[in-house]
Amino acid sequence: MNKISALQKARAAYAPKLPAALANGAAVTINEGGATTAVADVEKVQALFKTTFGSPVLTFAPGKGEKSAARNVGVILSGGQAPGGHNVIAGLYDGLKSLNADNRLYGFLKGPDGLVKGEMVELDDAIIDAHRNTGGFDMIGSGRTKLETEEQFEAARANCEKAAISALVIIGGDDSNTNACVLAEYFKANNIPIQVIGCPKTIDGDLKNEWIEASFGFDTACRVYSELIGNIGRDANSAKKYWHFIKLMGRSASHIALECALQVQPNITIISEEVAAKKQTLGEIVDYMASVVAARAANKMNFGIALIPEGLVEFIPEIKVLIAELNDLLAANADAVEKMDKNEKVAFAAGKLSAESAKVFASLPAGIQMQLCNDRDPHGNVQVSLIETEKMLAEMVGTKLKAMKAEGNYSGKFSTQTHFFGYEGRCAAPSNYDADYCYSLGFNAAALIGAGCTGYMSSVRNTIKPASEWIAGGIPITMMLNMERRHGADKPVIRKALVELDGAPYKHFVANREAWAIETSYVYPGPIQYFGPSEVCDLVTKTLTLEKGGNI
């Protein structure tokens, strides 16, 4: 047994809160809604999900604690780590035990791979207790294998049958839940008696909709990042000499950057969805940032905080085009490019791009040009995730300010520090919100299993209220699906939730960003607290609070 910290010891004893519906255990009373449909492309979705399509939304009320026959269940962690994964499993375990003390839970190892390869471990009290309220996915590991092929489904079936497993819980993001739904349909259509239940996870916060109001881990990760951004803001405001450019995890959506902005009130926050909607150029983004720096400098504040979402470059139309051209260009001339040194590759690319892209390319810092031409993945593509956007923007803003200084439009000092926060928050121990929410999602998944459901996502709602008022139930995954073009084919997928430009969180940000830019209005959230007064420990994200009509 590994040594554990004082905090882990104390936190292990925390009993996560549950919705009232689950207070008597996972044997619940079920309220069925009417038949459901899909968010779009209804006919196509229905054709793909013949047996699971149209299932009703379920809402749970407390049951009488009836016991059911003993059974075996498997659980899988899929995709990137998010705070609270262990609590989903602990909730599932406790929920299953409440149905029948002889129920057994198996954890498939290293993600979906474990299901396909039949690698699993039985989870017992000792393992579960050692992981209650902890961060990380190290209890059973995770993986990024996608469950998509019939071969995989058959292997999954065989491995489940071997261990007499009659239900699977897949904890993952939008893709993993889509695949859970496909697997559920496969099993049901083929009369294989294995239920499949999904649980919504992504720290990026992009798996949410009317029924799934939050994906777990988002709250904790944003609190860790906000703690750090607040600390850095306090440092900036004390030293008064640096602009900190901070890149934040969030590849396809800017929810994390937006939530951190609402928590800390930094001077600049770029929202990728706004950039895309307004078709902003890189030059326009740089101009905006430089204008804020200059405005603050005019007030003798040569310091500030700028937040940049990780995925930004992919939302800038001209950069998307440039990257696509570079990918084609370097692939088409692979043999010649192979023989060039790093500088020659840059010169070669610069000479062959379209006029428009050549201009964009020329505007980039030398280090970024170098990276775009040299750091390529095994398929020969630019590795967008490796682009140090925070350094690129810091350098470009500096260049812009020099030009403004020459024109007499700026007379401040501009020194920068850059940061990237991602791994710092993905495995933090869950906040009370995530500890409670995750435990409830897992316990509720046991209720869905007990109710005989398949193709459902565990849903816990009304989470801006105390847990006793949370609404537990199940949502047929098919009702969240639409068809999207992926790798040249139409596929059923859960629509990714991007930052909505007519949503309350974004609107609150826009209403305040000018004041936050010019003034120094930093709020210092501090570290996540687990033991203090409720108003400090039982927080809900600003995003969810605003989405539900609350004030922040």
Add this chain to the structure above:
Amino acid sequence: MNKISALQKARAAYAPKLPAALANGAAVTINEGGATTAVADVEKVQALFKTTFGSPVLTFAPGKGEKSAARNVGVILSGGQAPGGHNVIAGLYDGLKSLNADNRLYGFLKGPDGLVKGEMVELDDAIIDAHRNTGGFDMIGSGRTKLETEEQFEAARANCEKAAISALVIIGGDDSNTNACVLAEYFKANNIPIQVIGCPKTIDGDLKNEWIEASFGFDTACRVYSELIGNIGRDANSAKKYWHFIKLMGRSASHIALECALQVQPNITIISEEVAAKKQTLGEIVDYMASVVAARAANKMNFGIALIPEGLVEFIPEIKVLIAELNDLLAANADAVEKMDKNEKVAFAAGKLSAESAKVFASLPAGIQMQLCNDRDPHGNVQVSLIETEKMLAEMVGTKLKAMKAEGNYSGKFSTQTHFFGYEGRCAAPSNYDADYCYSLGFNAAALIGAGCTGYMSSVRNTIKPASEWIAGGIPITMMLNMERRHGADKPVIRKALVELDGAPYKHFVANREAWAIETSYVYPGPIQYFGPSEVCDLVTKTLTLEKGGNI
């Protein structure tokens, strides 16, 4: 009034604990020790500090709460931010008010500059209350101006006289406290009735000795870094695919890296003092790191955590020589170098270095060569603090592993992520330890002022015990001084406390590092807690615990 977070609101009410000696206020009973001396170079120190040398060590016991005549006091924050600075000022304020409710406290703005320029603000209840238990130095700002010249001392005198200030408290690191001592001597020798008291601050932890067992901020900063390193460790152990190379603040001493290693038990920690003592080459450091990576890979653990102190490169003898040669070389050929492009400078340097240094230079990654030749400060010197040591080592270890693979000595995967933690912790809200310690240091400084002392450092000891058992008193700064060569002249300075290779903290690390390297023994300290059980909130650093003979 700015918006404050829920945590700030709740934390503002925290009443820091005080040593028993200060329980009845700052009018204490004084126990005098015998005459003191200096740690070395006694005669030279004595000659420089004619009037303040030899003062006794003072230990305080509770007084009877006598009031003294009203007076004005000034306070200065000097140097880099460290958690708890505001609490020193709050403690000083409360201590002064306990002596006489009409005592006034002025904060000099932006560090020693404010004293020289006469820029100050009176600190009242509203300002103090708004900053209790908060991080940052933004209450009055800080600065790095050194108080060294008679001109500055005279300006300080004039500005103090203008505001009828008869005592100054300087909160700073080793240099600032040395200068406080010089200023105290200047005032006393010239019969200027202004007392000067120092308070020991540095998050680096390098201002400590027999009498000053900790400099404030070190505890909090190490806890923030350890929280993040622990989170990253949990991520590494969940994803099992990255080696994280983490650089930690700490330019001249590796106390932070060592404390974080003791808290988290990472696989690799480089201690600069060991590198210097063993005259390790960069190649040897890389070989050691690669050997750990390979040993873990042999156990199928292609992931890990490596901690690297910020100042490492300056402790590697061959790199020190290389940098000195580069500085000379580029300065001697400034005109020619000016006209070269970045690559030409690298080629030029490579051709002109001594054979030994040329070999070292050639072993460095191209990006680092580029930086060493191109990023130079206004004096033409290499900017050591900008060297991305964590990336350099990650790249060099990767190169070494490729060679080992070719030789058949390694067959793992090696992917890296790099991080640098510094600004994340400097302005965190102080832990209970730092909140209590800082408040006590400030309150105790008021007692020293009340006792008529000058040239003393505020000393609070026995802090591994509950605060009621802490020992408060004053230490003549002269007794910590020795003479050191600085910029070509002998100067009195407080000896910097480096990691002692025969000290208990380092020995504990060495006794465990092989196990920590091969196994995955990460401990997850989690975020600083302010409200929980005492064993979670009232922690003492592992370093101090071990130094005082305790177990961790």
